[in-house]
Amino acid sequence: xxxxxxxxxxxxxxxxxxxxxxxxxxxxxxxxxxxxxxxxxxxxxxxxxxxxxxxxxxxxxxxxxxxxxxxxxxxxxxxxxxxxxxxxxxxxxxxxxxxxxxxxxxxxxxxxxxxxxxxxxxxxxxxxxxxxxxxxxxxxxxxxxxxxxxxxxxxxxxxxxxxxxxxxxxxxxxxxxxxxxxxxxxxxxx
Numbered sequence: 353x354x355x356x357x358x359x360x361x362x363x364x365x366x367x368x369x370x371x372x373x374x375x376x377x378x379x380x381x382x383x384x385x386x387x388x389x390x391x392x393x394x395x396x397x398x399x400x401x402x403x404x405x406x407x408x409x410x411x412x413x414x415x416x417x418x419x420x421x422x423x424x425x426x427x428x429x430x431x432x433x434x435x436x437x438x439x440x441x442x443x444x445x446x447x448x449x450x451x452x453x454x455x456x457x458x459x460x461x462x463x464x465x466x467x468x469x470x471x472x473x474x475x476x477x478x479x480x481x482x483x484x485x486x487x488x489x490x491x492x493x494x495x496x497x498x499x500x501x502x503x504x505x506x507x508x509x510x511x512x513x514x515x516x517x518x519x520x521x522x523x524x525x526x527x528x529x530x531x532x533x534x535x536x537x538x539x540x541x542x
Contacts, residue, residue, distance in 0.1 A: 376442035422473030448484025
């Protein structure tokens with residue numbers, strides 16, 4: 353069975369852990385801990401990664417800022433030889449309520465600078481796992497908003513969402529994208 357690749361976007365450094373922009377990398381770390389895996393660093397690919405015990409899922413965190421993800425992901429994809437339908441980029445999404453998850457095949461960047469950079473350096477032909485972080489209500493506040501931490505209430509909602517995400521990953525690892533979409537797009541609670 354061909355591997356799938358889960359790439360979580362996030363900014364490097366401890367000060368960004370649990371910020372809204374880091375939901376992708378934070379969920380990769382949480383999944384790795386959940387499955388009892390260990391991250392290793394590749395200087396060639398400038399990323400941290402772990403492979404599932406059954407060798408089906410590779411979990412990757414590029415070692416770069418979100419807005420500069422394109423070059424790092426281009427290196428990863430070149431060295432790993434993944435087909436685009438097996439690459440899932442996990443990222444924050446301002447247009448969704450906190451904790452809502454959507455899987456999208458391709459498309460534009462929707463104003464997300466990390467996606468914009470990936471599209472610029474790679475292509476728009478990859479799967480996205482969009483995780484809602486809400487919008488601050490004013491576009492001038494977006495930059496500071498994505499760098500703030502979640503409230504306790506939001507974090508509780510995200511914890512629920514994370515376990516729904518893991519259930520969807522099981523479906524994705526068996527190449528059941530439509531089933532994962534149906535599950536995530538129609539169920540809000542476990």
